[in-house]
Amino acid sequence: MSPSTETATPDALPHKKGPRQTEQRKAVFAALMARADHPSAVEVFLRVKTRVPSISLATVYNCLETLAASGQVRMVNHEREPSRYCANLSEHAHLFCSHCGSVTDLPVHTPMPPDQIWHLPEGVTISQQEVSFRGTCAKCGQQSHAHTQPAHLSEPLPHGSSGPAASAAPYFVS
Numbered sequence: 001m002s003p004s005t006e007t008a009t010p011d012a013l014p015h016k017k018g019p020r021q022t023e024q025r026k027a028v029f030a031a032l033m034a035r036a037d038h039p040s041a042v043e044v045f046l047r048v049k050t051r052v053p054s055i056s057l058a059t060v061y062n063c064l065e066t067l068a069a070s071g072q073v074r075m076v077n078h079e080r081e082p083s084r085y086c087a088n089l090s091e092h093a094h095l096f097c098s099h100c101g102s103v104t105d106l107p108v109h110t111p112m113p114p115d116q117i118w119h120l121p122e123g124v125t126i127s128q129q130e131v132s133f134r135g136t137c138a139k140c141g142q143q144s145h146a147h148t149q150p151a152h153l154s155e156p157l158p159h160g161s162s163g164p165a166a167s168a169a170p171y172f173v174s
C-alpha cells in the first residue's frame with residue numbers, strides 16, 4: 001500500500017459536540033460544588049476558565065441550563081440580579097445579605113411539607129418551594145458590631161489580647 005496515508009491525521013480534527021461537552025459540564029458542576037457561594041454564570045465561567053481555558057461563556061450558560069433542567073443544580077433568582085447557581089440539593093432557604101450581596105444557605109431544622117408551614121388556600125398545589133430572606137450575613141454582622149463600638153471607648157488595645165472578657169459590650173441591643 002502507499003505510505004502517503006500516514007500523513008493523514010484525522011485524530012487532530014476537533015471533535016464535534018458530544019464527549020467534550022460532557023467534560024465541560026463536569027467542570028462547571030465541579031466549580032459549583034467547590035464553593036457554596038452561589039456564583040453567577042459569569043463567576044462560574046471565570047472559575048472554570050482557569051482549568052478549561054477553551055471554554056466559552058455561552059458554553060457555561062448551556063451547561064448551567066442543562067444542569068438546572070436535570071435538577072442537579074438550583075437556579076437562585078433575587079430581584080433583578082443575574083441568576084446564581086446552587087449545587088446544594090438539601091432543603092434550605094437563601095439569605096440575601098443587604099450589605100455585601102452574598103447568598104448563604106440556611107438549612108431547615110425539620111423538613112416539613114409546605115402546607116404545614118404556610119396557610120395554603122384550598123385548591124393550591126405547590127410544585128416547588130423557594131424561601132428567601134433578606135438580612136445581614138454572619139460576616140457583616142460581626143463587622144457591624146465592631147463598627148458600632150463607640151470610638152472614644154475603644155482605646156487602641158494591644159492586638160490579639162484574647163481574654164474571655166474582651167469587652168463587656170452587650171451583643172443584643174434592643
Ligand SMILES: [Zn+2]
Nearest residue numbers: 086088094105
Ligand atoms: Zn443554596
Ligand SMILES: [Zn+2]
Nearest residue numbers: 097100137140
Ligand atoms: Zn454580608
